[in-house]
Structure formats: C-alpha cells, structure tokens
Amino acid sequence: MKKLSAALLLLSTAAVAQPYDNSLTEEAIKKRLQPIGSVYLAGAESAAEAEPSGPRSGEQVYQAACFACHGTGALGAPKTADDWAPRLAKGSDVLLDHAINGFNAMPPRGTCMDCSDDEIAAAIDFMTKQ
Numbered sequence: 001m002k003k004l005s006a007a008l009l010l011l012s013t014a015a016v017a018q019p020y021d022n023s024l025t026e027e028a029i030k031k032r033l034q035p036i037g038s039v040y041l042a043g044a045e046s047a048a049e050a051e052p053s054g055p056r057s058g059e060q061v062y063q064a065a066c067f068a069c070h071g072t073g074a075l076g077a078p079k080t081a082d083d084w085a086p087r088l089a090k091g092s093d094v095l096l097d098h099a100i101n102g103f104n105a106m107p108p109r110g111t112c113m114d115c116s117d118d119e120i121a122a123a124i125d126f127m128t129k130q
Helices: 002-017 026-032 058-070 081-089 092-101 117-128
Strands: none
Touching: 058 117, 081 092, 081 117, 092 117
C-alpha cells in the first residue's frame, strides 16, 4: 500500500510541476490551424506535374528498374559486352522471353511490373548497345 501511495504522490507532483503553456501568439495559433492539404477539383489547374504519357525509353527503364543489378553485376547479371555476348548468341527472342518471364536469378520483368513488353525490349537494346 505504501508503494502505491508513493507512486500516486510522484505522479501528482509531476503533473503539477508542468503548468499549462498558454504563451502562444495569435499568429502561432493561426499557423497550427491551417489546413494540411488541398483538394483538386475537376477543371482546376493541377498543382502537380502531369505523369508522362507514352512508352518510356530504354534508358529510362534501365535507370528505374535494371540498373540495380545490371549496373553492378549483382547475382551474375550481365554488365559488360563480354557478359552479354553469350546471351545475345541465343537470339533476341530468347533474351526478351527471359527478361519478361524471368530466368535464373532475374525476376520477371526485372521487377518493373508496370513496364510493357516494348519497354522491356527497349531496355534490353539500351543495355546491349552500351
């Protein structure tokens, strides 16, 4: 019982020791009450940049999805012309099929799940011509 009383005494002392801070100015209060966002209404001019439409270039796909492995050679990903040579010898159709469906350590579409087949092909062209 003594421990419980001591704990209650400490808690009540801590609450009393911290007085309410009412030193906020009118300007600070207005700033705290400002909306944190806004609503986009149809027909109004958008504050955000519009997303690009149309297919991405091979370089854009490479930078966004392929570079992590093909730029570093991670998990045996071909990086140099010598690395690409045996893969190119199998033909571009096989290479595209492996890129789209995955092969060995490479995941399907190289993790670019929103890339079209044409964008994947463009990325392959970009990488193999480097």
